[in-house]
Amino acid sequence: MMDLTALSRLQFTITAIFHFFYVPLTLGLAVLIAYMEYKYWRTNDEVWDKMARFWTKLFAINFAVGVASGITMEFQFGTNWADYSRFVGDIFGAPLAAEGVFAFFLESTFIGLLLFGRDKISRGMRFLSAVLVAFGTNLSAFWIIAANSWQQTPAGYKLEGGRAILTSFKEAVFSPSTLPRFLHTLDGAYVTAAFFVMGISAYYLLRKKNVEIARPSLRVGIIFGLIFALLQIYFGDIHAKQVAVTQPAKLAAFEGLWETQEKAPLLILGWPDTKNEKNVFEIGVPGLLSYLAHGDVNQPVKGIKEFPREERPPILPTFLSFHLMVGLGILMALALLWAVVELIRGKIYNNRLLLKLLLYFIPLPYIANELGWITAEVGRQPWIVYGLLKTSDAVSKLDPGQLVLTNLLFIAVYLFLGGLMLYLMVRTVKTHNENALGVAEREVA
Amino acid sequence: MDLNTVWFLLVGVLIIGYALLDGFDLGVGSLFYVLGKTDKERKILINAIGPVWDGNEVWLLTGGGALFAAFPLVYASVFSGFYLAMMLVLFALIFRAVAVEYYFKVDTPGLQKLMGGLFFLGSFLPALLFGVAVGNVVYGIPLDAEQNYAGTFFGLLKPFALCFGIVGLFAFLLQGAAYAALKTEGDQQKRARDLSKNFAVILLVLWLIGGIYSKMAAPHLWENYQKLPLLYVLPLITLVSLILIPGWVRKNAYQKVFTASSIAFATMILTVAAGLYPNWVIATDPVKNLTIYNASSSPLTLKVMLIVALIGVPIVLLYTIYTYRVFRGKASPERNGY
Numbered sequence: 001m002m003d004l005t006a007l008s009r010l011q012f013t014i015t016a017i018f019h020f021f022y023v024p025l026t027l028g029l030a031v032l033i034a035y036m037e038y039k040y041w042r043t044n045d046e047v048w049d050k051m052a053r054f055w056t057k058l059f060a061i062n063f064a065v066g067v068a069s070g071i072t073m074e075f076q077f078g079t080n081w082a083d084y085s086r087f088v089g090d091i092f093g094a095p096l097a098a099e100g101v102f103a104f105f106l107e108s109t110f111i112g113l114l115l116f117g118r119d120k121i122s123r124g125m126r127f128l129s130a131v132l133v134a135f136g137t138n139l140s141a142f143w144i145i146a147a148n149s150w151q152q153t154p155a156g157y158k159l160e161g162g163r164a165i166l167t168s169f170k171e172a173v174f175s176p177s178t179l180p181r182f183l184h185t186l187d188g189a190y191v192t193a194a195f196f197v198m199g200i201s202a203y204y205l206l207r208k209k210n211v212e213i214a215r216p217s218l219r220v221g222i223i224f225g226l227i228f229a230l231l232q233i234y235f236g237d238i239h240a241k242q243v244a245v246t247q248p249a250k251l252a253a254f255e256g257l258w259e260t261q262e263k264a265p266l267l268i269l270g271w272p273d274t275k276n277e278k279n280v281f282e283i284g285v286p287g288l289l290s291y292l293a294h295g296d297v298n299q300p301v302k303g304i305k306e307f308p309r310e311e312r313p314p315i316l317p318t319f320l321s322f323h324l325m326v327g328l329g330i331l332m333a334l335a336l337l338w339a340v341v342e343l344i345r346g347k348i349y350n351n352r353l354l355l356k357l358l359l360y361f362i363p364l365p366y367i368a369n370e371l372g373w374i375t376a377e378v379g380r381q382p383w384i385v386y387g388l389l390k391t392s393d394a395v396s397k398l399d400p401g402q403l404v405l406t407n408l409l410f411i412a413v414y415l416f417l418g419g420l421m422l423y424l425m426v427r428t429v430k431t432h433n434e435n436a437l438g439v440a441e442r443e444v445a
Numbered sequence: 446m447d448l449n450t451v452w453f454l455l456v457g458v459l460i461i462g463y464a465l466l467d468g469f470d471l472g473v474g475s476l477f478y479v480l481g482k483t484d485k486e487r488k489i490l491i492n493a494i495g496p497v498w499d500g501n502e503v504w505l506l507t508g509g510g511a512l513f514a515a516f517p518l519v520y521a522s523v524f525s526g527f528y529l530a531m532m533l534v535l536f537a538l539i540f541r542a543v544a545v546e547y548y549f550k551v552d553t554p555g556l557q558k559l560m561g562g563l564f565f566l567g568s569f570l571p572a573l574l575f576g577v578a579v580g581n582v583v584y585g586i587p588l589d590a591e592q593n594y595a596g597t598f599f600g601l602l603k604p605f606a607l608c609f610g611i612v613g614l615f616a617f618l619l620q621g622a623a624y625a626a627l628k629t630e631g632d633q634q635k636r637a638r639d640l641s642k643n644f645a646v647i648l649l650v651l652w653l654i655g656g657i658y659s660k661m662a663a664p665h666l667w668e669n670y671q672k673l674p675l676l677y678v679l680p681l682i683t684l685v686s687l688i689l690i691p692g693w694v695r696k697n698a699y700q701k702v703f704t705a706s707s708i709a710f711a712t713m714i715l716t717v718a719a720g721l722y723p724n725w726v727i728a729t730d731p732v733k734n735l736t737i738y739n740a741s742s743s744p745l746t747l748k749v750m751l752i753v754a755l756i757g758v759p760i761v762l763l764y765t766i767y768t769y770r771v772f773r774g775k776a777s778p779e780r781n782g783y
Contacts, residue, residue, distance in 0.1 A: 072539065082525035104506060105764075112495070409536065417543060
């Protein structure tokens with residue numbers, strides 16, 4: 001039987017993983033749709049209209065479940081983590097409320113306008129709606145990541161009466177990890193949308209269907225994807241440097257670095273053994289970790305053994321999720337480089353091997369996003385607020401039986417919704433006909 | 446007026462915004478099979494709220510966020526205390542969101558039926574449970590020394606709270622029927638208008654019974670009224686609004702009916718809030734009451750959040766009004782647009 005903390009953590013994990021399955025696509029695709037609407041507005045070329053409509057349709061299917069699971073996230077702070085809410089309420093609630101007022105209203109209102117009002121508003125207004133949806137979703141992400149980052153690197157507070165009390169809103173929102181984590185997460189989301197667009201466009205090109213919109217979509221996806229896949233190398237590096245400074249135990253867990261050492265190696269492969277406090281095997285580049293973390297091979301990097309056992313994150317899951325995430329990132333960057341070469345050579349539309357690869361790569365960024373989230377959150381354990389509040393001290397005193405029940409319900413509901421959404425996505429893609437767009441929609445309805 | 450009171454009012458404004466806007470969504474959903482006898486009618490109902498429900502629901506999210514930010518101790522105690530009930534509401538809202546968005550996208554009659562059922566259930570449960578929750582909070586719940594709810598799930602189903610639940614439900618139903626009368630035509634509109642009239646009368650009776658019941662069972666809710674009799678204006682406005690509805694229904698003045706329904710709903714919430722102030726949660730042991738002072742955030746947080754609200758809320762209202770203008774007029778059974 002799992003204990004209360006484990007059950008509540010499971011509940012949050014299920015919800016967060018489920019929610020984060022929808023959010024990244026939304027963030028990136030909104031930007032791409034805004035671009036398509038812009039092109040349509042400026043050129044009045046029907047192809048851009050068809051593209052925007054098609055991708056918006058998929059966006060809407062994805063968005064609905066994202067919204068629904070997002071409500072659950074917010075409520076769970078209160079329902080399952082009452083002592084956490086009491087401890088951080090002075091600080092953590094503000095970005096959540098700001099998200100609602102500044103961002104969530106914006107995206108939710110204008111998505112209605114974009115979806116239902118398309119034919120009631122002008123092309124320019126449609127473009128503006130798409131921009132506001134994109135702006136709203138991205139701003140949402142900022143506030144949420146700011147709130148979560150405060151948990152990672154608390155700032156702008158003082159402790160008073162067992163609660164964290166705000167001393168500077170600016171410092172709390174822009175805690176040391178906010179910007180690196182925001183850029184890294186957002187970038188991952190953009191890459192996700194790029195692979196989504198590329199993969200589905202590739203599918204159409206392979207089937208010789210909807211070619212008119214598939215070609216330009218593929219081009220847009222590749223260029224967007226390449227920019228952000230390359231930028232991600234830079235953002236990932238900034239983020240890791242920040243973790244090295246602010247959360248050294250997490251960094252040591254990323255790399256399975258047991259002993260503090262100069263010329264610390266960056267592991268390409270490895271398998272940490274928590275019980276014996278060493279790696280079963282490792283292949284690494286000596287000195288590279290020291291260099292990446294501190295910009296100097298001779299600078300020592302703190303090892304896991306520096307931290308008392310009860311303050312170490314679970315090493316193996318953190319290590320594996322981090323390395324798999326980085327590995328997937330490299331794989332995606334390589335695929336994009338190949339795609340760009342083929343695009344420049346003008347042979348991409350007939351390169352069946354590459355098109356198939358792009359189709360099968362659709363899940364990769366999704367997996368990488370989830371792994372990144374696991375890396376960040378598991379790597380923070382056993383702290384819910386790093387260095388200030390342990391996860392086990394934050395949980396609501398609930399009846400474990402109720403939690404077992406709701407966990408089972410959540411799993412069932414999410415499986416159903418996830419399945420339904422996947423079914424609708426696949427069906428929409430398979431049955432889509434660019435020439436009948438708009439007209440067919442009305443007949444079906 | 447101090448910051449804590451300002452935030453009591455602001456959270457109240459968000460709750461009222463939610464009740465009025467998502468209120469008609471929940472009402473329409475609860476009446477899905479009463480107002481939607483045919484496939485076509487049901488499609489009209491979905492389209493009547495399709496463009497706006499998402500924005501409406503954000504009032505709840507923002508209200509929750511604001512409560513968390515301004516009164517974290519209330520947020521923690523109530524949300525964890527009403528755990529199972531909250532989860533029920535959550536599941537309901539999840540299903541409703543998906544049902545509305547997927548109703549036109551699923552391609553088999555079976556799945557569409559399922560979406561319709563989820564839309565009804567996902568609307569009906571919150572419409573009933575929100576009132577039950579408020580009933581508990583204002584009546585008094587057992588809290589332990591750490592401010593955690595010390596009762597059981599079934600302890601939440603006391604007659605007083607259920608009474609609030611029923612009153613709330615009819616307020617949502619009236620709001621839904623009044624909105625449906627605006628957005629529909631013909632036979633469907635006739636049913637919506639008849640329901641508006643009936644719900645207004647039922648709500649009027651329930652509201653009076655509830656008032657008398659609360660005087661006996663929860664006299665603490667009337668203390669502020671004794672101190673400041675001017676407050677009686679609030680329930681009076683509720684009564685006048687409800688009384689006016691049948692006449693306006695007869696004149697087919699649906700915009701006025703909807704406005705009156707909204708005013709009645711808003712003043713009902715204000716009536717309860719005026720009785721509750723300065724408390725948020727009444728505890729069985731009054732010493733443990735959660736008030737706007739002992740459960741609030743620090744002055745700095747309240748100040749920062751006030752700036753956020755003063756900048757943000759007017760903008761939100763502006764584009765919300767714009768959207769409603771774009772979507773004014775009758776709803777169609779067809780899914781236009783993309």
